[in-house]
Each structure stands twice: as C-alpha cells, then as structure tokens.
Amino acid sequence: MEPESDQDVCGQWSETLRVYHDTSCELENELQSLHRLGLSEFEVLQILSGQCRSNDGKVKMKDLEAEMYLSQSALSRTVTRLEKAGLVTRAACDFDRRANFLALTDAGRERWEAARPTHNAVLRKHLA
Amino acid sequence: MEPESDQDVCGQWSETLRVYHDTSCELENELQSLHRLGLSEFEVLQILSGQCRSNDGKVKMKDLEAEMYLSQSALSRTVTRLEKAGLVTRAACDFDRRANFLALTDAGRERWEAARPTHNAVLRKHLA
DNA sequence: TGACATCCAATGCACGTACATGTAACTTGA
DNA sequence: TCAAGTTACATGTACGTGCATTGGATGTCA
Numbered sequence: 001m002e003p004e005s006d007q008d009v010c011g012q013w014s015e016t017l018r019v020y021h022d023t024s025c026e027l028e029n030e031l032q033s034l035h036r037l038g039l040s041e042f043e044v045l046q047i048l049s050g051q052c053r054s055n056d057g058k059v060k061m062k063d064l065e066a067e068m069y070l071s072q073s074a075l076s077r078t079v080t081r082l083e084k085a086g087l088v089t090r091a092a093c094d095f096d097r098r099a100n101f102l103a104l105t106d107a108g109r110e111r112w113e114a115a116r117p118t119h120n121a122v123l124r125k126h127l128a
Numbered sequence: 129m130e131p132e133s134d135q136d137v138c139g140q141w142s143e144t145l146r147v148y149h150d151t152s153c154e155l156e157n158e159l160q161s162l163h164r165l166g167l168s169e170f171e172v173l174q175i176l177s178g179q180c181r182s183n184d185g186k187v188k189m190k191d192l193e194a195e196m197y198l199s200q201s202a203l204s205r206t207v208t209r210l211e212k213a214g215l216v217t218r219a220a221c222d223f224d225r226r227a228n229f230l231a232l233t234d235a236g237r238e239r240w241e242a243a244r245p246t247h248n249a250v251l252r253k254h255l256a
Numbered sequence: 257t258g259a260c261a262t263c264c265a266a267t268g269c270a271c272g273t274a275c276a277t278g279t280a281a282c283t284t285g286a
Numbered sequence: 287t288c289a290a291g292t293t294a295c296a297t298g299t300a301c302g303t304g305c306a307t308t309g310g311a312t313g314t315c316a
Contacts, residue, residue: 004252004255004256006248006251006252009248009251009252009255009256010248010251012251012255013151013251013255016144016147016148016151016255017148017197018197019144020144020145020148021197023141023144038272040272040273060294061294061295062293062294062295069145069146069149070273070274071273071274071275072274072294072295072296073273073274073275073276073295073296073297074272074273074274075295076295076296076297077272077273077296077297078272078273080296096281096282096293096294097280097281097282097294098280098281098282098293098294098295099281099293099294099295100294100295120134120137120138123134123137123138123140123141124132124134124137127132127137127140127141127144128132128137166302168302168303188264189264189265190263190264190265198303198304199303199304199305200264200265200266200304201265201266201267201303201304201305201306202302202303202304203265204265204266204267205266205267205302205303206302206303208266224263224264224311224312225264225310225311225312226263226264226265226310226311226312227263227264227265227311228264228265
C-alpha cells in the first residue's frame with residue numbers, strides 16, 4: 001500500500017491496455033473466423049451455458065446484463081442476433097411478463113462447445 | 129512458469145476485463161464532461177505533448193499509429209476531429225509528401241495540461 | 257526512363273455500442 | 287381500486303471503429 005507515482009500507475013495502465021487489446025482483438029478474430037461468433041456473443045453463450053454459475057438453463061436479461069460489460073440496449077440487440085441465428089430462445093416469464101427468460105438451443109450449445117477451446121487457447125497464449 | 133488451468137486464465141481474464149472496463153469507462157466520462165475530450169483524443173494529445181518519448185513537437189501519423197491501439201482509419205478521423213477543434217495541426221512533410229507531421233497548437237497543449245490531472249486521478253483511483 | 261510494387265493517408269461503408277426514449281407490466285400508497 | 291412511480295425490455299438515433307478501397311507519392315529494378 002505504498003504510494004504510487006504517476007509514472008507507476010501510467011505504466012500499469014499501459015500494460016493493462018496492451019493485454020486487453022491484444023487479447024480481445026485475437027479473441028474477436030478467432031471466434032469470428034472459426035465459429036462465426038462475436039466476442040460478446042460468445043460471452044452470452046458462455047453465461048447461458050451455466051459454465052459460470054449454475055442455472056436451470058434459463059437466465060433473465062437483467063441477470064445477464066449484470067454479468068456483462070455491455071449496456072442494456074447493446075445486450076438486447078446481441079441477444080436478437082443470437083436468436084436470429086437460432087442459438088438462443090427468448091421465452092416470456094410466467095410470473096413477470098416484462099421479463100424474458102433466455103435459454104440455449106441445441107445449436108447454441110453445440111456452437112459454444114465448439115468455440116470454447118478456441119477461446120481458452122487464446123487466453124492461455126496471452127495470459128499464461 | 130507452472131502450467132495454468134483454464135480456470136486460472138479465465139479468472140485472470142475476468143479481472144483484466146473488470147479493470148479495463150471500469151477504468152476506461154470512467155476515463156471516458158470524466159474527460160468528456162470536464163474537458164470535452166474522448167479517451168483516444170486525449171491519448172493523441174498525450175503522445176503529441178512529448179510526454180512519452182521526446183519529439184521535436186512533430187509526429188508522423190504512422191508513428192502515432194504505432195503507439196496507439198487504433199486502426200489507421202480511426203486514427204485519421206480522430207486527428208480530423210482534433211484538427212477541427214483547433215487542438216492539433218496537420219503539416220505536410222517536406223521530405224516525404226505522403227506523410228503528415230502533426231503538432232499541438234497552443235490550445236491543444238492547454239487542453240491537455242488541463243485534462244492530465246483528471247486522467248491521472250482516475251488511474252490512481254482504479255490502479256493504486 | 258518506364259513499369260510495377262509499396263507506402264501514407266483519406267474516405268465509403270457496415271457494424272456494434274451507448275444514450276435517450278417508448279411501451280408494456282408490475283408495485284406502491286392513499 | 288386507481289393514479290403515480292418503477293422496472294424490463296425494445297427501438298430510434300448518433301457516433302466511433304474496423305475493413306476495404308482509393309488517390310497520390312515514393313521506391314525498385316530492368
């Protein structure tokens with residue numbers, strides 16, 4: 001907890017920028033070219049897959065939003081793209097008809113499982 | 129150099145995402161509201177100021193591009209915005225008329241010096 | 257010199273994101 | 287019970303970015 005100079009934090013920020021840009025750029029390219037998925041699309045599939053915290057296969061938009069660095073509107077459109085691609089389904093919630101339950105389709109789970117090794121490989125390459 | 133599990137790299141990546149998004153989001157907001165500067169605009173001013181590596185006050189677009197995580201086209205437009213705002217000047221290079229020399233105007237240096245404390249404060253807050 | 261490749265920067269275009277707003281559904285309190 | 291406030295999600299709009307292409311300048315080599 002010693003005080004840090006401006007140079008220190010500046011250098012730390014540069015390093016963060018480097019890692020972030022290099023990694024997310026390659027993630028974007030690899031996921032897009034190998035699996036036709038944008039990075040935030042992959043991240044939605046990842047969460048819906050139950051990989052992070054267990055779920056019964058259904059996740060509300062609000063919960064999804066809380067786990068992602070994406071605005072509500074961007075998330076809405078991302079899910080729309082995934083829905084049009086047949087990878088997720090929107091289902092109305094019986095108890096609160098404002099809310100949507102999202103779930104992976106079979107195709108969605110297959111696509112995610114196919115893309116996961118690619119995602120992990122890039123992370124290993126840049127962070128290991 | 130021990131092998132890292134998928135969980136390890138995944139957690140590391142989550143942490144990087146958190147730091148990156150929290151920090152750059154607040155940088156963007158603070159610089160915009162207090163100094164009418166976007167983050168990449170500030171970064172251009174920062175480099176032109178000679179803060180990083182010394183320069184004679186003139187920097188070529190290509191050199192700028194090499195120091196930023198921004199495409200050539202995005203950089204070209206960013207500089208156009210700064211030029212329209214009267215913060216930088218484009219000057220043709222005598223020796224290579226393909227190249228542009230960029231330089232801060234007085235207003236550009238003033239804006240950068242005003243914004244620098246804001247930038248540093250946000251970095252300290254998130255990285256210290 | 258001339259023909260062709262390479263390089264620098266600008267621009268048309270498509271796309272993803274954030275902000276502001278709209279719409280419908282739920283909640284609260286008198 | 288109903289009006290006002292709140293919440294969930296979608297959508298209009300503006301904007302910054304990347305990719306592909308263009309135009310002009312420089313380099314290369316025969």
